[in-house]
Amino acid sequence: xxxxxxxxxxxxxxxxxxxxxxxxxxxxxxxxxxxxxxxxxxxxxxxxxxxxxxxxxxxxxxxxxxxxxxxxxxxxxxxxxxxxxxxxxxxxxxxxxxxxxxxxxxxxxxxxxxxxxxxxxxxxxxxxxxxxxxxxxxxxxxxxxxxxxxxxxxxxxxxxxxxxxxxxxxxxxxxxxxxxxxxxxxxxxxxxxxxxxxxxxxxxxxxxxxxxxxxxxxxxxxxxxxxxxxxxxxxxxxxxxxxxxxxxxxxxxxxxxxxxxxxxxxxxxxxxxxxxxxxxxxxxxxxxxxxxxxxxxxxxxxxx
Numbered sequence: 001x002x003x004x005x006x007x008x009x010x011x012x013x014x015x016x017x018x019x020x021x022x023x024x025x026x027x028x029x030x031x032x033x034x035x036x037x038x039x040x041x042x043x044x045x046x047x048x049x050x051x052x053x054x055x056x057x058x059x060x061x062x063x064x065x066x067x068x069x070x071x072x073x074x075x076x077x078x079x080x081x082x083x084x085x086x087x088x089x090x091x092x093x094x095x096x097x098x099x100x101x102x103x104x105x106x107x108x109x110x111x112x113x114x115x116x117x118x119x120x121x122x123x124x125x126x127x128x129x130x131x132x133x134x135x136x137x138x139x140x141x142x143x144x145x146x147x148x149x150x151x152x153x154x155x156x157x158x159x160x161x162x163x164x165x166x167x168x169x170x171x172x173x174x175x176x177x178x179x180x181x182x183x184x185x186x187x188x189x190x191x192x193x194x195x196x197x198x199x200x201x202x203x204x205x206x207x208x209x210x211x212x213x214x215x216x217x218x219x220x221x222x223x224x225x226x227x228x229x230x231x232x233x234x235x236x237x238x239x240x241x242x243x244x245x246x247x248x249x250x251x252x253x254x255x256x257x258x259x260x261x262x263x264x265x266x267x268x269x270x271x272x273x274x275x276x277x278x279x280x281x282x283x284x285x286x287x288x289x290x291x292x293x294x295x296x297x298x299x300x301x302x303x304x
Contacts, residue, residue, distance in 0.1 A: 002081060004092040004107040005114050011155040012116035013095055017063070020091060024061045032057035038067040043076035050084040061089040067103075068094055074103045081110050119155065122247060124148045127155075131162055137170040147177050149256070152184040189224040190259055193232075196304040197266045204301050218293040222283060225297075229276055231260035236272055275304060 003020070005013050025033055032054050036046060046064060054060035062084075067074050077092075084090045092111065097104050107113060119127055125144035132139035139147075139162075151161055161181050165172045168180055183191075188207055196204040211221055235257055238246050243257035264272075278300060285291040 001089040002084060002092075002111045003090070003114060004094060004111045005116065006092075006094045006097050006104075006107070007116035007118075008095065009116040009118045009155065010095060011159065013093070016114065016116060017091065017093060021061070021063065024059075024089060028054070028057040028059055028061070031055055032060045034060065034062045036062060036064045038064050038070045038073055040070065041073060043073040043080065046073060046080050047076075047083045050080060050088050050090055053085070054087055059087050059089060061091065063091045063093060065093040066095075067092060068097045068101070077103055077106050078110065081106075122244065124153060124155070124158065128158060128162060131159065132166065132172065135163075135166050135170075137166040137172060139172045143172060143174050143177060146174055147181070149259075150177060150183050151181055189221065189228055190256065190263070192301065193225075193228055193304070194263055196301055197263060201302050204304075205298060208298065208301055212294070218297055219286070221297060222279065222286075222293070226279060226283075228256075228260070229272075229279060231256055232264050232267070232272060233276070235260040236264040236267075236269070278303075 005016055007013060021033065034049055036049060038046065046067075049062050052060070064080075067077065073080075081090070090111075092107060094104075094107070097107075125141050125148055128144040128147060129139050129141055132144075147161065147165075148158065151158055162172075164180055165176055169176050188211060192204050192207040195201075195207065208221070212218075234246055235243070238261070243261055246257050267275075282291070282293070282296050282300060286293040286296070
């Protein structure tokens with residue numbers, strides 16, 4: 001077996017590699033596994049590894065990581081493949097390989113190529129539902145969307161949170177999601193804006209102070225506010241277009257755009273322009289004067 005694991009999804013690549021390695025070690029032994037960080041290794045050393053016989057086992061496995069980053073050795077990839085013994089399973093682990101290169105085309109032609117790319121944010125809820133089913137649990141698509149919106153689009157973090165939720169209760173509910181997961185800072189900034197626009201200044205300031213208590217710096221909060229303002233602008237000027245259409249055109253997630261659309265209905269164009277200009281002014285003054293950014297943001301929030 002000669003396999004190439006490629007793509008930009010570090011989570012899926014690690015999971016697939018762990019699956020192949022675990023199965024092999026269970027059948028053979030840890031002693032029959034050899035891991036090679038190909039960075040600066042001469043191609044001959046890699047050839048020697050794939051040619052050598054298994055030690056106290058019927059087969060051996062060689063995992064070669066990031067051969068693409070070693071130009072000299074990558075040029076010898078065909079020689080490495082051809083030199084691999086029948087008793088050796090060879091895995092090329094390539095998270096960042098240029099598909100235009102001869103190296104990648106050789107792997108595609110002469111190995112079993114498996115590609116794992118990061119899922120788009122709108123694809124994550126369906127993926128979570130499938131993962132829950134595999135684990136014998138139950139998760140609705142609506143609650144899966146809520147989990148993505150609450151935790152964020154990091155697939156590894158979502159998988160970890162899903163595992164925790166399943167242990168707590170196999171039939172996952174929105175209540176258990178809110179109980180057991182922490183809301184991502186970006187989601188809390190949205191809640192902050194929602195409270196401010198609703199006239200609840202006390203809650204808006206409380207959410208701000210919570211972020212500061214968690215050691216989120218004012219510069220980071222300002223950046224998150226800027227991101228939310230961009231979403232509001234997109235939602236405001238999209239008119240009758242739905243969030244999924246906007247997301248497709250912009251490459252953004254449809255979930256925050258859906259929330260932004262409801263929030264955008266509470267403000268007019270002049271108010272939005274004023275908010276953007278004020279945020280820009282705060283950003284400029286924080287970088288060019290002795291402005292107390294913490295106090296400036298509190299004032300900004302109370303005047304929204």
